[in-house]
Amino acid sequence: MFSWGQFRRVVGTVTEVRTSVISQLQLRKIASDQLRYSSSMADKFKLPSRYGTGEKSVWVEYIQLAAEYKPAVNLGQGFPDYPPPGHVTKALAEIATGDNPLLNQYTRGFGHPRLVQNLSKVYSPLIGRELDPFNEILVTSGAYEALFSAILGHVDTGDEVIVIEPFFDCYDYMITSAGGVSKFIALKPKSNSDNMTSADWVLDEEELTSLFNEKTKMLILNTPHNPLGKVFTRAELEVIANLCKKHNVLCISDEVYEWMVYEPQKHIRIATLPGMWNRTITVGSAGKTFSVTGWKIGWAYAPANLMRNLQVVHQNCVYTCSTPIQEAVARSFEYELERYNTPECYFFSIARELMPKRDYLVKTLRENGFNPTIPEGGYFVVADWTNLADKIDLSSEPDKYKDYKFTKKFAKEAGVLTIPPTAFYSEAHKHLGENYARFCFIKKDENLQLTDKLLREWNAKK
Ligand SMILES: Cc1ncc(COP(=O)(O)O)c(C=O)c1O
Numbered sequence: 001m002f003s004w005g006q007f008r009r010v011v012g013t014v015t016e017v018r019t020s021v022i023s024q025l026q027l028r029k030i031a032s033d034q035l036r037y038s039s040s041m042a043d044k045f046k047l048p049s050r051y052g053t054g055e056k057s058v059w060v061e062y063i064q065l066a067a068e069y070k071p072a073v074n075l076g077q078g079f080p081d082y083p084p085p086g087h088v089t090k091a092l093a094e095i096a097t098g099d100n101p102l103l104n105q106y107t108r109g110f111g112h113p114r115l116v117q118n119l120s121k122v123y124s125p126l127i128g129r130e131l132d133p134f135n136e137i138l139v140t141s142g143a144y145e146a147l148f149s150a151i152l153g154h155v156d157t158g159d160e161v162i163v164i165e166p167f168f169d170c171y172d173y174m175i176t177s178a179g180g181v182s183k184f185i186a187l188k189p190k191s192n193s194d195n196m197t198s199a200d201w202v203l204d205e206e207e208l209t210s211l212f213n214e215k216t217k218m219l220i221l222n223t224p225h226n227p228l229g230k231v232f233t234r235a236e237l238e239v240i241a242n243l244c245k246k247h248n249v250l251c252i253s254d255e256v257y258e259w260m261v262y263e264p265q266k267h268i269r270i271a272t273l274p275g276m277w278n279r280t281i282t283v284g285s286a287g288k289t290f291s292v293t294g295w296k297i298g299w300a301y302a303p304a305n306l307m308r309n310l311q312v313v314h315q316n317c318v319y320t321c322s323t324p325i326q327e328a329v330a331r332s333f334e335y336e337l338e339r340y341n342t343p344e345c346y347f348f349s350i351a352r353e354l355m356p357k358r359d360y361l362v363k364t365l366r367e368n369g370f371n372p373t374i375p376e377g378g379y380f381v382v383a384d385w386t387n388l389a390d391k392i393d394l395s396s397e398p399d400k401y402k403d404y405k406f407t408k409k410f411a412k413e414a415g416v417l418t419i420p421p422t423a424f425y426s427e428a429h430k431h432l433g434e435n436y437a438r439f440c441f442i443k444k445d446e447n448l449q450l451t452d453k454l455l456r457e458w459n460a461k462k
């Protein structure tokens with residue numbers, strides 16, 4: 001005879017066995033339903049083909065790399081590691097704690113009135129025409145969104161866009177997602193001397209001419225240039241302008257580094273060349289102008305008929321940008337306009353502050369086996385690392401391109417993070433960027449000095 005306890009245990013076990021058989025069957029069914037459901041979901045909800053395979057951008061990948069390897073210095077992304085001008089951050093603090101509650105609410109969609117008025121005051125004299133603040137200027141979420149609105153607002157299916165390589169990597173994605181086709185032309189070094197400057201990187205005029213045809217809608221220019229630091233000369237701009245006029249092509253001029261131009265170079269706005277105003281959209285950035293890249297306010301200016309197309313994209317995508325930040329940028333412009341003709345004006349002092357940093361980094365790189373191109377503008381140095389190739393074993397790095405392998409291994413070994421320039425080339429031309437690494441020099445002197453120390457230590461170990 002079973003005792004009551006034994007009976008309960010046997011019944012319990014039988015029930016457990018039964019339930020576990022049932023549950024396994026049920027689980028299998030649920031799993032197969034889920035699999036079917038999720039594979040149909042995967043098909044239905046996959047990334048639209050206009051975004052390609054959706055690979056991580058170089059920025060996402062290298063920010064993760066920095067978090068993982070914690071390099072001693074990060075000369076990767078382009079932003080200062082020191083405070084912006086005091087009056088700029090003070091303006092934002094005053095707005096946030098001030099007594100006008102409306103500065104925390106939505107503002108005019110196409111640009112906060114005080115900001116567009118100040119943008120007009122800054123740019124009208126620079127382009128030699130009165131900019132209508134309300135019809136010829138659009139405030140955007142960083143220069144990034146100005147580029148997005150300009151490209152999406154003009155490029156149609158099958159339109160061709162000429163892109164100068166190396167190029168700020170988002171241009172191509174924006175063109176493709178608008179249904180357009182990028183046509184690439186690379187700036188190439190005239191020679192590979194030890195004393196190269198960014199002026200030695202040039203476009204082949206014949207090659208450029210050959211890219212223009214009846215499908216060409218737009219050309220994207222970036223001067224001062226990221227990553228090379230090239231400041232296009234008037235003669236170079238004239239070649240581009242004449243082709244744009246001859247083929248009735250629009251020019252997007254990305255001028256976010258407009259104030260970072262090193263003596264004796266001068267920044268020339270292509271919109272000011274004869275016949276170019278009507279076909280140029282110029283893009284600027286408060287992040288770069290005032291060293292506040294995290295504020296993400298930018299703008300575009302152009303004739304009203306062109307701006308209308310950008311406004312349509314903007315109003316259906318971002319609609320309006322942050323009010324307090326626009327107000328703070330407006331006040332910062334007012335502050336600088338007040339002292340425009342003095343050496344303290346930040347528009348001019350920033351290049352003076354950056355020049356010794358540039359020179360220091362160039363010297364450090366040279367003394368440690370790199371061959372840097374001296375930039376005439378911007379805040380990056382592109383340096384050829386191939387003289388160091390026999391000191392570094394790249395075989396452990398699985399990346400496809402040598403500059404990715406080099407920058408990753410170098411970050412791990414030397415503790416200095418840089419950016420691989422092939423990210424700025426089309427697939428067919430990536431080999432042109434493989435021998436280089438991009439270094440950012442808008443960094444504290446102590447971090448540039450630390451870079452020097454780390455490079456020397458790394459070299460000494462080899
Ligand atoms: C050439 C170029 N264009 C546009 C941008 C984007 O500027 P923002 O940060 O204002 O969106 C950058 C930022 O690094 C850049 O280098």
